[in-house]
Amino acid sequence: MTDPTLLVLASLADGDKHGYAMMEDIQAFAGVRLGPGTLYGAITRLEGCGWIQALHSPDRRRPYRLTADGRRHLQEELAGLEQIVKAGQRRLKHV
Amino acid sequence: MRKIIHFAVRLYPAPWRERYEPEFDALLEDMNPGFRDFLNIVKGALLMQLRLSNIPLMAAVFALLGILVAGLVSVETPRRYASTAVIGMQAARPDDLRQTLVFNVALHVLSDKPLKDLIEQNGLYVNELTSLPMADRLKRVKENIIVEPISPDAFKVSFTYPDSEKAQRVTSDLVRRIMDESLYVAEQQAADKGIRNHMQMQLIDPPDQVPKGASLVEMISLGLGGGALTGVAIALLRRRFKPSH
Numbered sequence: 001m002t003d004p005t006l007l008v009l010a011s012l013a014d015g016d017k018h019g020y021a022m023m024e025d026i027q028a029f030a031g032v033r034l035g036p037g038t039l040y041g042a043i044t045r046l047e048g049c050g051w052i053q054a055l056h057s058p059d060r061r062r063p064y065r066l067t068a069d070g071r072r073h074l075q076e077e078l079a080g081l082e083q084i085v086k087a088g089q090r091r092l093k094h095v
Numbered sequence: 096m097r098k099i100i101h102f103a104v105r106l107y108p109a110p111w112r113e114r115y116e117p118e119f120d121a122l123l124e125d126m127n128p129g130f131r132d133f134l135n136i137v138k139g140a141l142l143m144q145l146r147l148s149n150i151p152l153m154a155a156v157f158a159l160l161g162i163l164v165a166g167l168v169s170v171e172t173p174r175r176y177a178s179t180a181v182i183g184m185q186a187a188r189p190d191d192l193r194q195t196l197v198f199n200v201a202l203h204v205l206s207d208k209p210l211k212d213l214i215e216q217n218g219l220y221v222n223e224l225t226s227l228p229m230a231d232r233l234k235r236v237k238e239n240i241i242v243e244p245i246s247p248d249a250f251k252v253s254f255t256y257p258d259s260e261k262a263q264r265v266t267s268d269l270v271r272r273i274m275d276e277s278l279y280v281a282e283q284q285a286a287d288k289g290i291r292n293h294m295q296m297q298l299i300d301p302p303d304q305v306p307k308g309a310s311l312v313e314m315i316s317l318g319l320g321g322g323a324l325t326g327v328a329i330a331l332l333r334r335r336f337k338p339s340h
Contacts, residue, residue, distance in 0.1 A: 038135055044115065044143070
């Protein structure tokens with residue numbers, strides 16, 4: 001799973017994070033290092049879709065939060081992935 | 096690196112920078128970016144320009160990319176040099192016979208055995224082709240040799256190679272062999288007929304060293320122009336086919 005938008009959504013699923021915190025978190029749970037351009041490309045798209053929202057912050061490090069729509073979208077995507085994983089594992093057992 | 100990264104951030108569309116630049120800068124301060132991140136930011140800026148389709152900026156970004164690609168291609172492509180010499184002929188015989196004679200001699204000089212000697216004596220394609228069979232090495236050398244008439248009284252001999260000095264040395268060698276053998280054959284033919292040989296040959300233009308292909312400046316100009324045009328074309332296409340939402 002290396003789709004940057006999905007990785008960002010998964011990262012925000014357990015709480016608000018700013019860009020650098022997302023980058024570190026994604027590297028820790030997925031082993032994928034998103035470049036700054038890729039990360040902010042994903043953030044821009046996700047915010048445009050209304051799946052994440054920027055929070056007010058006195059700092060320049062602006063945190064983001066998963067919206068209800070974003071949570072629903074993440075659940076759908078993960079369910080789809082789960083089906084693929086299950087089918088792949090089932091087929092591997094038959095070989 | 097910091098300066099070059101800031102330059103790359105400026106490639107993002109103005110509306111995007113207005114919204115995201117402060118937090119993007121904060122991210123860059125936290126992560127200490129390297130060259131790979133610079134490339135990632137340039138790619139991100141390019142994609143963002145594609146989303147927003149700003150024509151002048153797209154042209155500038157693609158022109159920059161064109162320069163980068165052209166520069167890399169130019170640096171990575173080995174330079175080649177063509178060494179060309181011109182041999183002149185004088186004789187009482189008809190032109191076609193002189194040309195036929197030199198052509199036959201050239202065919203002999205460019206046959207496998209003499210060319211094999213030429214490859215070995217001049218150390219041609221030592222690094223690139225040691226693993227290749229001799230037949231392929233001969234083919235490669237033949238592809239880079241030109242022997243052709245440029246007038247009824249003159250022949251051009253040319254060899255192209257990545258090393259300018261070797262190119263010049265091989266052309267000199269070919270010219271010497273063609274001239275020596277042509278004169279020898281002409282002498283033999285005259286002797287067989289019991290007449291005096293009138294054929295004379297001289298080097299009109301000695302072998303030179305001329306770089307082949309586009310220079311770095313030409314390549315960069317091409318990258319600049321091609322990139323800018325591509326940028327404008329993509330921006331216009333994006334604008335035309337942009338989805339309503």
